[in-house]
Amino acid sequence: MGHDRFLSGGEALVRALEAHSVTDVFGIPGTHNLEVYRHLAPYGIRHVTSRHEQGAGYAADGYARVTGRPGVVLTTTGPALLNAAAAVGQAYSDSVPLLVVSPGVPLRHPRLSTGLLHETRSQTEALRGVAAFSHRVSSVAEIDAAVARAFTLFRTGRPRPAHIEVPLDLLEATEALGPVRTAPSVPRAAPDPHAVREAAGALAQARRPALVLGGGARGAQGACLALAERLGAPVVTTANGKGTVPETHPLSLGVSLHSAAVQKWLATRDVVLAAGTELAESDFWSPPPPLDGTLVRIDIDPDQMYAGAPADVALVGDARAVLDALLPEVTGHARVADEIPVLRAARDAETAARDARWIPYLKAMRSVLAEDAIVTSDSAQCCYYGALPHFPLGPEGRYLHPTGFGTLGYALPAAIGAKVARPDRQVMALGGDGGLQFTVQELATAVQLRLPLPIVVFDNGGYGEIRAEMAARGDTPTAVDLPPVDLPALARAYGGHGTRACGPEELRRALTEAMDTPGPTLIVIPEETS
Template identity: 55%
Template sequence: MSLMTGGEALVAELAEHGVDTVFGIPGTHNLAAYAALSRYGMRHVLVRHEQGAGYAADGYARSTGHPGVVLTTTGPAILNAAAAAAQAYSDSIPVLFISPGMPLRHPGRGNGLLHEIKDQGAAMASVVAYSHRVTSVEEIPLAVAQAFAAMSTGRPRPVYLEIPLDLLEESAEVGLIPPVSAGVLSAPAELVRQAGTALASAERPLLLVGGGAKGASAQVKAIAEALGAPVFATSNGKGTFPEDHVLSVGAGLQHRAVHDAVDDSDCVLAVGTELAPSDWWSGLPDFTGKLIRIDVDATSIITNAVPALALVGDSAEVLDELVQTLHGRKTDGAARARQWRTRVQEEARIEGEPWLEILAALAEVLPRDAIVAADSSMSCYYGALSNLQLFRPGAFLYPTGVGTLGFGLPAGIGAKVANPGAPVVVLQGDGGIMFTVAELATAAELGIALPVVIVDNGGFGEIRNEMADRNDPVHAVRLGHPDFPALAESLGCHGVRVNSADDLAAALKTALSSDRPTVLHIREQSRAATAMA
């Protein structure tokens, strides 16, 4: 037991759980926590907006598998981070959001204290796994330990912790709580045996790999090769199975060919995926009678499609056991995979045609350990998702479910902070970048080599096309063409205007070894860009 302020108790317990980096902005009400950060060797990344803090912590967590941490002040500050919390919840990313709250003995109906809002805990509860307000200094370590236990067992999702601002300043004798070591969850042996029998007898098996399989890359490879099964990946599963493997079909489940492949298969093994409409776009194929699902979440495993066999457990553990039931079966599925890969790539190239040259430049430059922080941009979901090969788990940071704009830049910052030796590239549209463009100053202050590729079509191109396709009046979508290189320079970055895709590869090479971030601004040639020129 040690005498600590609430602020120190918070930081000490974070350190107890291995936290070395916190993303946030100091404010009047959280200074007692900030006072303790350096004492515990904690690195603080000063962002320019709390939404950026949330996305940066998300990128940190997606690229490492370890929880990211956000520390804001009261009221509007934590609400600024709410969109990022919703994105983390949607994509099953462990991020701990922390802020002060109104004092412990604050009037229930309020009195107009600085930053007071009606009920910030309830607001955050609507977008995270759970929201908790502590009621004593002594409780703070327990609340932090419980949050990490929740984020590290079962389905990882964000948590919000509110500490009354008076408790951050008060002192008490507190004891720190070591991390809880949870056992790995495995599915019942009989269900694993049944699944193995079904897979072993399948003539045309197929694998669907989602974000929940990122920690099971080796096991996915082992079972794919044992089955000779083509491997299809969701956006969050992209890179978990190396996309140049002979059995890889690639990422992006929206293509008609993927539906046809499922229809043609006699057994589908889905690992760590919700089978969510945000991945499939035009609806799910018919999985009746042939779907085997592996998921750590017993609720998700029966959502969207009810499996013939539901194996609730850790993906790596269940796949390890499942491979053993195949009794050395080795089937060459390369020809089938090549057939479906050819069809998917044909569709992907048509869909992503305006961005193919840009993506080719990225592919030419990026090494195998590269991370691409993407945004909800046409160049990403029509382009990079299915047309840019990636080779490591967590290589494609993309806001799938909630689909927020402005994710790419701060997520790329978080990934680079977490993986300083890995090449990280941000791919954004001109509309999305403006949501969090101030984070260029954060990246510049960090002095990180971070290429930020802004693909400019003059506005919100997707919405412009949807308006036109509905025969609606097309309006409120043009954003003009800001001078992004000049803006980058003003915020301490390099700014480069790239006149053609041919010049992009050379500019990227330079940017990846630069002394600071580099904005690479290129105009796309597309239907939307032509209309909004």
């Protein structure tokens, strides 16, 4: 006990975060978490104050995606934690390492309601429904073990969000604690050698191979490109895999699993290697097509080998470790993928009329943004119809999009988190007017940080996608047309900058200026709504 010292639960928590190299947290202080806040600065942890806990969650998500380190959210009890739950659901869907920490009702709080401030029937049950786990500690000494448990999850398996609840009386209580316990270092999960040889044999014999790359393949960018070139195999990615292979590369089909032509082509491949992707309906925007050939799956999550499309050859492990083991075993023929230009043309012809309105603006953005720029995206037409397929990206850049769970309001706070993490890189948020207003208050957070941050918004006067779906059903559009808001004036009211761009050249000039202007610049592009 000679090396023990008395720590409060709040200090024990912050000490554990610092021991796991946490340098930034996002959140809002409240009555029940003040003991945590008092220790942040002494332990060298910077706090970014959001204006809503959902915004804090998306900011931490963006931070995690661009750093590869867990994003941390600090909330108070009850409504604050539940405000962050949508962000937890999005992080679970997109396999993002997110740690949410909150107080909870006291350790011996009665089962029957007492009317305690922020009293909630069960925060842990609520968060278990959207997170990988929710851990309620029962002593100060257990706090660092709970934090280590979360970081062990982030390091050893499919990264997904976790919640730690510290009863509010334990935050103030003190116990004698020894050295902090931390998550162990774990090597990347290696594949079974027999499965590697089986996969290599299938690829060597393939006459029509294809690669499908998801977000789990991003850490193996060089190996993915090397394998594609060795095989002469066309590459198609999911939204989260965007840019893993340069989208200007002759073998790239970009983000186009939703294309009917690409789906038909993929179904005819004799071998498909899918790395770090669920091959889910949210990737194809429809039920996944049946695959006629051999399916080789690479995934750190063994459940994926029989979920959805079952693997014919299962390579369980970290994508980089698997591909590093697979590459030396593959003897490729460097086939000439001469079908790619024809396939690209067929893909683009399917949606040419729909997508034409965004492409000139996307070209203007591309002309301003550096190759390593970070673009955050929302569930908006200009993003999933526009930027995902038509904004070329390479491994140096990042495109952060809320897939699967499909939240709204992601782009602005995620851009804030990305910019906090990478202040030296260009960061731009892209979305629509409907989604922006879910988290528009985070403009105040961006103003406070004084970091250059353009937010490009296509304004179609409401919920354009739902309006179009209603019309396609033959319904009268209902509850989708919103009264106009002077969004540039709103940005200025928050202390930022706001303007309109009525053409690609105006956007190019406004975006160029915004990159050199401290604080957020909201650039609104008016769209026709009919």
